[in-house]
Amino acid sequence: MINLNQLYTLREKIPKNIRKILPKIIRRKINEKFFRFYYLPMNLKSLPHLNYPDEETLEYQKGLIQKFDIKKKQTSFMTYPNLIELLLKKFDSSDSFKFLDIGGERIDFFLDLKKNFKGVNYFIFNQETMIEPFYKIKTEFEYKDFNIVDRIEEIFDVHFDFINFGSSIQYFDNYEYLISKFIDNSKYIFFSGTHLYDSLDKKFEKNIIVKQVNLLPKINFLYLLNRKSFFEIFFKKKFELIFESKNFTDNINYDNFKSYLNNISYSDFLFKKK
Numbered sequence: 001m002i003n004l005n006q007l008y009t010l011r012e013k014i015p016k017n018i019r020k021i022l023p024k025i026i027r028r029k030i031n032e033k034f035f036r037f038y039y040l041p042m043n044l045k046s047l048p049h050l051n052y053p054d055e056e057t058l059e060y061q062k063g064l065i066q067k068f069d070i071k072k073k074q075t076s077f078m079t080y081p082n083l084i085e086l087l088l089k090k091f092d093s094s095d096s097f098k099f100l101d102i103g104g105e106r107i108d109f110f111l112d113l114k115k116n117f118k119g120v121n122y123f124i125f126n127q128e129t130m131i132e133p134f135y136k137i138k139t140e141f142e143y144k145d146f147n148i149v150d151r152i153e154e155i156f157d158v159h160f161d162f163i164n165f166g167s168s169i170q171y172f173d174n175y176e177y178l179i180s181k182f183i184d185n186s187k188y189i190f191f192s193g194t195h196l197y198d199s200l201d202k203k204f205e206k207n208i209i210v211k212q213v214n215l216l217p218k219i220n221f222l223y224l225l226n227r228k229s230f231f232e233i234f235f236k237k238k239f240e241l242i243f244e245s246k247n248f249t250d251n252i253n254y255d256n257f258k259s260y261l262n263n264i265s266y267s268d269f270l271f272k273k274k
Helices: 004-013 024-034 058-071 083-090 107-116 128-141 175-185 227-235
Strands: 039-041 096-102 119-125 146-149 160-166 186-198 207-212 220-226 239-246 262-273
Touching (some): 058 107, 058 128, 083 107, 096 107, 107 119, 119 128, 175 227
Parallel strands (some): 119 146, 160 186, 186 220
C-alpha cells in the first residue's frame, strides 16, 4: 500500500526546475492520479505553534480599496460569498451592531459591510503578519468603526451580535476555549469552510489533526471536527442550529478518510442564541 505521507514528502524533495521539465499536461495527469488529496492524517496531539504563516501586503489591500471604489462591491475571495446577504436577513440596514471577523483578511469586505450597514461596528482579528497593513489603512483612510484586535483576550467580555469564523476555527489549537469565551456574549456565531465528519469511534470523538498539502510547498496543520461533539458545545449553551450547508468554494477529495470517517463535508453553518 502506498504511504501518502512518504509520497508527498518525496515529491517536495524534487527540485521545482526538475519537475517543470515535464509538460504541464503530464504533470496534471500525475497530480490527478497520485496527488489528488488536500489533507493527510497526522499522529499529533496539538497543532504546531507557527501554524498557517501568511501575510497580505499594504499594496494588496490598497488595490482592493481602489477596485471597490470603481465596482462598489467586494471583489476579493470569500469562503462564504453570500455573507452580506445572510446578514441582511438578520439585521436591518439601519441597525447598529457589533461584528467580529475572526480570520478576516481583506479590507474590501469591511467596505462592503459598511456600505450595507452604516451602523456596524467592525472588529477584526488575525495573526500579526495578516493585520499589520490594516493599521496603516485605518490611519490613512480614516476608517471609523474599524477596530483591529491585537490580542483576542482583549475582547472576551465584549458583546457581539455576530461573530464570523471565516474558515478559521480549525486552525486554532485552543478552539474550544476560544468558543467558550465568546459563546455567552454572542447572538449569532457563523462558521464557513469548516471540515466536519461523523464517527462513533472513541478515537475520533472530538477531532483529528491533518496536514494540508494542496498548497505545497506551503504546509499547514488543522483540525477536522466531529460534527456531534462540536455542535454539542453550542446546544449545551442554548444555541440552535439555523442551518448547515455544503460550501461550494472548493471541491475537496476526502476519499483517503472514508474508511473510518463518515459524512465528511466542507460546511457552512450558523448558530443562534435562543
